Amino acid sequence: MPPFYLAEDAPHRRRAASGDDAAARPPPSAFAFPFQAHAGNPDPGMRIPGQPRRTSLESLAASYYERTDLDLPPPNAPFMGTAAAAPGSPATSSDSLPPSPSSTSLYKSSAGAAAALPRVSSTHSFRAPFLAPPSRPTSSLWSPPPPQAGATPGTPVGKAPHPSTRLTAPLTQSEKPWTAKRQPYTYRSYLLTLACIFLGAAGAAALCFFGYTSVPLLDESRLCSVLDESFSGGALDSNVWNTEIQLGGFGNGEFQITTDDPDNLFIANEQLYLHPSLTSDKVPNILDGNSYTVPRCTLAQTNKTACTATSNAQLGRVINPVMSARINTQGKKSIKYGKVSVRAKLPRGDWLWPAIWMLPEDTQKYGKWPMSGEIDILEARGNAPTYPRQGSNYVRSSLNYGPLPSLYRQLYGWQSQKRSSYDKGFHTYTLEWTERFIRMYVDKRITATLELDHLDTKGKNSKSGGFWSRGKFPKTAQNGSTEVVVENIWEKAGGGHNAPFDQPFYLIINLAAGGTSGWFPDDEGGKPWYDTSLTAMRDFTRDQDNWSKTWPESKDDRAFRIDSVKMWEVCR
Template sequence: MEQDQGGSRQPAGSFSFVSNNGTPLRPGTPNTDRNPFGDDRIEPQPQQAGGLNPFASPSVSRPASSFGSSSALGGAPRGQRYFHSRRVKKDEVEKPWLAKADPKEKWVTILPILGILVGLGISGFLIWDGIHSVVKHKYCMVLEDNFDSFNTNVWTKEVQVGGFGNGEFEQTTNTEENVYIEDGRLFIKPTLQDAALINKDNVINLLKDGSCTSTKWSDCVAATNTTTGNATIVPPTRSGRINTKKGATIKYGRVEVVAKMPQGDWLWPAIWMLPVEETYGPWPASGEIDILESRGNNRSYAQGGNNIASSTLHWGPDVDNDAWWRTNVKREASHTTYSAGFNTFGLEWSQKYLFTYINSRLLQVLYTNFDEPLWDRGNFPAANSNGTRLVDPWSQTGRDNTPFDQKFYLILNVAVGGTNGWFEDSKSGKPWLDSSPNAKKDFWNAQDTWLPTWKSPAMEVKKVSMWQQCDGNEEL
């Protein structure tokens, strides 16, 4: 150890710091009287040769701008000058475009504004023209039925066993078992056929008791034959079908039916219309308007169950040339089914258009414009499958909407099964084949699979309304 000039002794390798007024500082004590960056070049005095300040930053590790900068806490800078911005002052910036304006520059603003104004004007005109062009018809009430009772002056219960051209599996009856009023609602409910009529040889002859509403023998007589190898049976179910042919018809107008669809496999509910007279020939030459068709199967059914509503127009020169597929639209219920509650199924029909809707005229299902003859729209072949020449039954009227230019009546029914393809073969466990002579019997024998699904098999109807278009040019 060596003795310093003042005679005091310090350990070797230690340092002593002295403030400006000569007061010694303890090691590690910040010196607030000096520039923390060391700009004033004050170095601590080593107490032995080769001593260094451990707190001083080496000059090579510091940026030049830190010396004498405003962040330093020491006095006036020494050596290094303050940093000065070389930015041009505001008044010194040259703006030549202010001296002489380009005369074309104003159009950069004017042209977009003019474009916006013209666009708004055109949009406003199109909206006005669209609203102005909508035909507003006058309507006169024809029927408003809230079903306080069953009005036989309006409604007819159809009684048949022939399957209505679709190979349906129900016998429609005129009994309150299948069509009845309860709590202000109309119920059309399918039920099982009497097993005794199927298990033994029997005949249902509606001509004998005079109850048949058809003039065709096949529509009025059905039989069960239990002979070995014979699968003929009477219809395996019963149901209801009613129409307004006797009491309410319209030629152009509106129809609304507030109803809840049935729930149960292989049920086929429908709200539809047929012509009062077959003016242009047998079905489908005189037309058919299906406002609503659905299926009672649940939503997992491959073709769509009670979550799907379908609207269709049937029209064509013969059965083999029905152009229904050109005018068929389906709509799916939103997050529900049509058997979960009541919906309004509607039709608006005029000389120029026809559309169906659900709950609101804005929620259209099928829309058809009568802007060309239906014969041209159908693009039918020159002859049918057996070589018979097809003849246009409509265009001679001079009306584009023929055959939908005659009086029609309303039908409500719940069918069961069928062999016309409404329920496709091999879809979701269908227990019969359309082409099989055993179709009805196979269906009957599979009742353990489908009867438990008939949780709510009836179509419930709250209200039916029909209006005739009465502008004065309907040619009624």
């Protein structure tokens, strides 16, 4: 066969080449042969057993093809695909890499083709397979081998590394030298840690115990029943309840007429209904040109102006636009220190004002409101929860008292629901009242709306304690057109440390509409009237088409429903 040489033998090759062979054969540097000597390729002069070391690929090829006494297979690197069979033996085949469209042209331009070397069929493209990855030439002639048969697409080619078993193996004693000798103060640290844990647990237990026992509770065994009303009869018990019938506004400038009409006050399903209705459904011309006198008015002998109303558009007078109800236990059922529990469902509708509250039986000792005090167990608004000043998802409790009608204090608190409102179902509103504390709550004691504890019990109601001290009243105040000295009227009248809340109070349940006392703040929630306006009730009436739409048609949802009323007094 014609000789061929490595690139390093170019000077010697020029001397050996001659004649037509030299002219027809392209220079070896014109093609990339895989056995060219460079870093990473096998040594082309590798030693063959029984043969002297070769210095060129020409001697290697000549020795292989000319000798027949060697039973050696032809060169077959992994990237060469099918191996050439040795002389006299059948050809073998193996899996090959994907064909490259440039393999034929590369071979035709190679020195092997020019020298007419025997060559088996191959579809591989020549590349540098042994180069390190950073020095491997970037070429589109090579693509990764195809996935094996049955392999899932995306599965990495080759075997995954085996998980290490050394990481999970337990350490030997030789690998834990710190166990050979115990560190100093180990027992002290251990015991100190246990002591801290024990002291922390003991302190927490003591805090919980003394906190629980320090909460003043009403002794249920000392309570005597005063009233247990479940409304199982068809009408109100006249020995317990009084019905207030008038339209005087009750000191708050309220816009309703309270009646005993079956549409406004009735018992159904063993529940008491205080149901609001529109006056215009029964009385015509409530805005102008009519006069109305409340039937069976309870103030007919003492205050006739609270029994009759006349509508006059020019003067801004109207007949009260709403009819509702109000009942009390005055003169029949009252308590001094004890407990009141009312289970009720609040009404729904804009500007409705349900309330459960208490007033003193006798106002001669300390004087009229607010000097004798007021206990509000429950107050609420029928406006939707979107109302910006606490709608139907809020309930409120308060104490009101003061030495002058123009100077009084209000202690109050409230509870709210975030995902519901108190008009959705029945809740129990409770007052617990003793010499030591006053507590009002909804359903359970932990949901207290107002809680006053540790009242001054050292003698009389003086400047050092009691409700006088809580009020922080000024030394002087404006009473009407004159400035007067503010005196402790409760101490002067011989009251105790918790005066004026040291006397019998009776219960009131009512459903009001609107008012000018500030319960519905001006310019909030679309309020259609101003408290200081002389035509407040007329402005409220003119907006009737809007607020009446928020009142449900169902009496069960519109009415203030009372399921039960219970009163106890501390036994004497």
